Amino acid sequence: MSDFPDDMPFFDEPGAMPPRPASTPAPSGIAARAMAARQAPAAPDYLTGLNPEQRLAVETTEGPVLVLAGAGTGKTRVLTTRIAHILSQGRAYPSQILAVTFTNKAAREMKQRIGHLVGEAVEGMPWLGTFHSIGVKMLRRNAELAGLRSDFTILDTDDVIRLIKQLIQAEGLDDKRWPARQFAMMIDGWKNKGLGPAEIPEGDARAFANGKGRELYKAYQDRLQTLNACDFGDLLCHPIRIFRAYPDVLKEYHKRFKYILVDEYQDTNTAQYMWLRLLAQETGAPGQKNVCCVGDDDQSIYGWRGAEVDNILRFDKDFPGAVVIRLERNYRSTAHILGAASHLIAHNEGRFGKTLFTDRNDPEDGKVNVHAAWDSEEEARAVGETIEQLQRQKHNLNDMAILVRASFQMREFEDRFVTLGVNYRVVGGPRFYERQEIRDAMAYFRVVAQGADDLAFERIVNIPKRGLGEAAIRQVHDTARALGVPMLEAARNLAESDELKPKPRAALREVAANFERWQKALDNTPHNELAETILEESGYTDMWKNDRSAEAPGRLENLKELIRSMEEYESLRSFLEHVALVMDADKNEDLDAVNIMTLHSAKGLEFETVFLPGWEEGLFPHQRALDEGGRSGLEEERRLAYVGLTRAKKNLHLWFVSNRRIHGLWQSTIPSRFLDELPEAHVEVADAGNSYGGYGGGRQNPYGASRFDSVGEKSFSNTYATPGWQRAQANRTEATDRNWGSRSGHSVERIGYGETDSGFGAGRGSVKGRTIDGELIAKSVASEPSRFSVGDRVFHQKFGNGNISAIDGNKLTIDFDKAGQKKVLDGFVNAV
DNA sequence: TTTAAGCCCATTTTT
DNA sequence: TGGGCTTAAA
Numbered sequence: 032m033s034d035f036p037d038d039m040p041f042f043d044e045p046g047a048m049p050p051r052p053a054s055t056p057a058p059s060g061i062a063a064r065a066m067a068a069r070q071a072p073a074a075p076d077y078l079t080g081l082n083p084e085q086r087l088a089v090e091t092t093e094g095p096v097l098v099l100a101g102a103g104t105g106k107t108r109v110l111t112t113r114i115a116h117i118l119s120q121g122r123a124y125p126s127q128i129l130a131v132t133f134t135n136k137a138a139r140e141m142k143q144r145i146g147h148l149v150g151e152a153v154e155g156m157p158w159l160g161t162f163h164s165i166g167v168k169m170l171r172r173n174a175e176l177a178g179l180r181s182d183f184t185i186l187d188t189d190d191v192i193r194l195i196k197q198l199i200q201a202e203g204l205d206d207k208r209w210p211a212r213q214f215a216m217m218i219d220g221w222k223n224k225g226l227g228p229a230e231i232p233e234g235d236a237r238a239f240a241n242g243k244g245r246e247l248y249k250a251y252q253d254r255l256q257t258l259n260a261c262d263f264g265d266l267l268c269h270p271i272r273i274f275r276a277y278p279d280v281l282k283e284y285h286k287r288f289k290y291i292l293v294d295e296y297q298d299t300n301t302a303q304y305m306w307l308r309l310l311a312q313e314t315g316a317p318g319q320k321n322v323c324c325v326g327d328d329d330q331s332i333y334g335w336r337g338a339e340v341d342n343i344l345r346f347d348k349d350f351p352g353a354v355v356i357r358l359e360r361n362y363r364s365t366a367h368i369l370g371a372a373s374h375l376i377a378h379n380e381g382r383f384g385k386t387l388f389t390d391r392n393d394p395e396d397g398k399v400n401v402h403a404a405w406d407s408e409e410e411a412r413a414v415g416e417t418i419e420q421l422q423r424q425k426h427n428l429n430d431m432a433i434l435v436r437a438s439f440q441m442r443e444f445e446d447r448f449v450t451l452g453v454n455y456r457v458v459g460g461p462r463f464y465e466r467q468e469i470r471d472a473m474a475y476f477r478v479v480a481q482g483a484d485d486l487a488f489e490r491i492v493n494i495p496k497r498g499l500g501e502a503a504i505r506q507v508h509d510t511a512r513a514l515g516v517p518m519l520e521a522a523r524n525l526a527e528s529d530e531l532k533p534k535p536r537a538a539l540r541e542v543a544a545n546f547e548r549w550q551k552a553l554d555n556t557p558h559n560e561l562a563e564t565i566l567e568e569s570g571y572t573d574m575w576k577n578d579r580s581a582e583a584p585g586r587l588e589n590l591k592e593l594i595r596s597m598e599e600y601e602s603l604r605s606f607l608e609h610v611a612l613v614m615d616a617d618k619n620e621d622l623d624a625v626n627i628m629t630l631h632s633a634k635g636l637e638f639e640t641v642f643l644p645g646w647e648e649g650l651f652p653h654q655r656a657l658d659e660g661g662r663s664g665l666e667e668e669r670r671l672a673y674v675g676l677t678r679a680k681k682n683l684h685l686w687f688v689s690n691r692r693i694h695g696l697w698q699s700t701i702p703s704r705f706l707d708e709l710p711e712a713h714v715e716v717a718d719a720g721n722s723y724g725g726y727g728g729g730r731q732n733p734y735g736a737s738r739f740d741s742v743g744e745k746s747f748s749n750t751y752a753t754p755g756w757q758r759a760q761a762n763r764t765e766a767t768d769r770n771w772g773s774r775s776g777h778s779v780e781r782i783g784y785g786e787t788d789s790g791f792g793a794g795r796g797s798v799k800g801r802t803i804d805g806e807l808i809a810k811s812v813a814s815e816p817s818r819f820s821v822g823d824r825v826f827h828q829k830f831g832n833g834n835i836s837a838i839d840g841n842k843l844t845i846d847f848d849k850a851g852q853k854k855v856l857d858g859f860v861n862a863v
Numbered sequence: 864t865t866t867a868a869g870c871c872c873a874t875t876t877t878t
Numbered sequence: 879t880g881g882g883c884t885t886a887a888a
Contacts, residue, residue: 133877133878134877134878135877135878161877161878162878163877163878164878166878185878187878188878207884263877263878264878266878298877332875333875333876333877335874335875335876336875336876336877436874436875437873437874437875438874438875439873439874459876496864500864611878612878613878629874629875629876630875631874631875631876632875632876650874653874653875654874655874655875656874656875671875692879693873693879694872694873694879694880695879695880696879854879864888865887865888866886866887866888867885867886867887867888868884868885868886868887869883869884869885869886870882870883870884870885871881871882871883871884872880872881872882872883873879873880873881
């Protein structure tokens with residue numbers, strides 16, 4: 032409630048004036064640029080050190096501006112300096128600037144860096160934050176226009192799923208057949224597009240719950256309203272609806288915001304776009320549109336969660352007369368790394384087209400290294416060796432990162448580092464506020480703060496166990512519905528009646544009495560003390576103290592940490608809001624450790640040395656991205672590769688393996704097409720040593736020969752001078768057809784493609800054809816009976832000779848002479 | 864209420 | 879293959 036702006040004057044009092052180092056009055060528009068151009072003697076120091084493009088992006092304050100900022104070109108610097116510039120020129124008060132980011136981390140960083148430039152004035156920037164945090168702020172001011180009270184609760188995904196499950200059951204639908212999780216995702220998708228129940232496409236509405244999708248969505252929204260709650264999507268959708276229905280509300284914001292800045296514009300979804308467009312119709316004065324969007328279309332990697340690259344691509348159409356500024360001078364990476372990344376990304380269509388360059392020219396800089404390994408174990412071992420080697424040369428582990436496409440790849444590296452005794456940290460992963468004990472504790476607090484929070488109530492009413500079974504909870508639920516009151520109140524009523532058996536009645540009475548007492552204490556007890564009391568008196572801490580499992584002590588520790596962190600907030604409410612919006616917890620930076628994370632979570636980061644393992648078809652690009660996204664899916668994968676490459680400052684190592692175990696089955700893999708899209712001049716194929724990394728042995732790469740087919744084979748040198756290098760794109764399909772055309776001949780070895788029903792992406796039972804560049808290149812033949820029988824002697828590329836001991840469809844269990852019993856797909860073995 | 868056995872699933876993730 | 883989750887049984 033602390034930052035609830037209603038107690039503040041809408042426009043700022045002069046006391047909030049920013050420092051104004053420039054004593055000259057601020058000229059506007061062209062005049063400003065003209066003055067800058069003639070090198071005004073009093074150029075403030077924050078401008079020094081900017082390159083011309085950056086400076087232009089900072090100083091073009093009036094009118095719409097799109098800054099296309101390539102990786103490592105100083106994007107954040109431009110954004111923060113621009114704000115500092117606006118402030119110190121006296122063009123706006125801090126509270127008249129709307130600055131939006133996607134993540135809390137980005138917002139925090141921005142705030143910090145502006146602080147360095149302008150000092151205290153940052154504190155007066157209440158409208159710097161994530162889309163969602165700003166959305167909440169707006170919604171709280173006008174909650175009643177969305178049918179909510181201003182103290183509404185924000186539900187997390189967990190709550191949402193439980194709520195939807197209840198609704199599905201209430202409709203008399205089978206919650207197995209219609210999973211709540213799936214419907215939650217559908218709702219999320221609709222809200223990403225800004226669609227309410229009435230606006231969703233008929234097809235979507237029919238696709239769920241026997242055609243009841245729309246009704247269910249409606250029921251969900253109604254339920255949220257009675258609960259006085261919002262989901263994440265609503266934090267933007269409600270404001271959009273309010274802006275449209277109440278122009279005077281929007282008008283106020285138009286008057287208020289003189290400058291709008293948006294970070295990572297390529298990641299905006301349709302709802303965010305609509306929200307922004309409404310606000311950006313006017314900034315400060317009639318006809319004025321001071322919107323500055325910063326982004327990089329080449330780093331758009333969140334299409335799968337609703338981001339529309341199109342938003343950035345059509346910026347100049349949305350805002351006619353927009354100035355487009357390209358930042359292409361890279362300050363991060365070596366020329367080789369940039370060359371490799373640029374060449375790769377050039378394979379994408381539908382992009383603005385930027386070419387990163389650098390002045391850096393150090394002959395010491397090595398090329399990008401491509402390595403082959405036999406399997407993922409060897410891959411991890413080799414990466415580990417390189418890391419130890421670097422460590423011996425006094426490199427910090429903190430400066431190294433392993434970026435994987437999918438998190439299952441992490442395990443092998445972790446295992447390896449454990450045996451080597453190398454420190455590592457996994458970035459991302461399950462977060463503090465998502466832990467069970469934290470959520471439970473938060474549920475207690477939520478009920479205390481907002482008695483109508485039924486979802487929170489239901490979560491903890493029987494935790495710790497109080498003998499309140501399903502039946503009793505159902506009764507509370509039904510009573511609450513019947514009386515139209517929150518469950519807490521219904522519980523109180525029931526405890527006084529004799530509708531329940533003595534045991535649950537007593538339990539309910541105690542719970543109700545507890546909450547009543549805590550709620551009373553809320554106003555006159557420091558909230559962190561109260562929180563501790565709640566957890567003690569409810570028996571929640573005891574529950575974990577009595578728990579003998581290995582995690583219990585850690586959970587108690589987390590609860591302590593939770594209480595400790597509450598001190599920083601002035602009220603229970605503001606703490607709850609913080610947790611709802613800021614789900615991240617900080618990692619231990621003190622420890623020197625190798626960073627392991629997914630490519631997605633690496634966006635925005637940089638490391639001296641980067642390892643990119645798993646560059647194989649099916650994994651990267653991921654088969655599922657190709658199947659579901661066609662050509663645009665492939666392009667997004669390529670952008671992901673680009674993001675990966677551009678994280679590296681000096682050293683970059685790419686890896687691919689010939690064999691990988693997927694879902695317990697060994698699959699033979701072929702090098703990623705992205706490897707072939709790297710330019711020869713900047714890449715070095717590292718010696719594979721003893722390992723046989725080639726895609727040889729008579730198999731054929733269905734995408735046509737690749738220059739990586741024979742890495743490690745002695746008949747070829749380790750260079751690019753392999754025959755496959757000149758492979759034309761057209762040959763790819765041709766070669767593929769040839770390959771598949773001959774598949775019925777037993778002499779031709781088959782690779783695992785198409786026939787697998789457990790391979791990448793293919794669904795069980797219903798095997799899809801494989802799609803590359805959006806075209807179907809091969810149909811599955813899963814129905815084909817296995818050409819082997821039990822007892823057959825076969826040869827496997829990885830495991831050698833063995834006898835088949837069992838056959839399950841196309842899955843063979845084979846007793847190998849050397850490797851022991853393994854399960855493999857029949858496509859990977861040959862009759863001997 | 865707790866434990867064991869079957870069952871389904873298997874990119875990426877922020878708020 | 880292996881983890882998370884639901885169901886069935888004690």
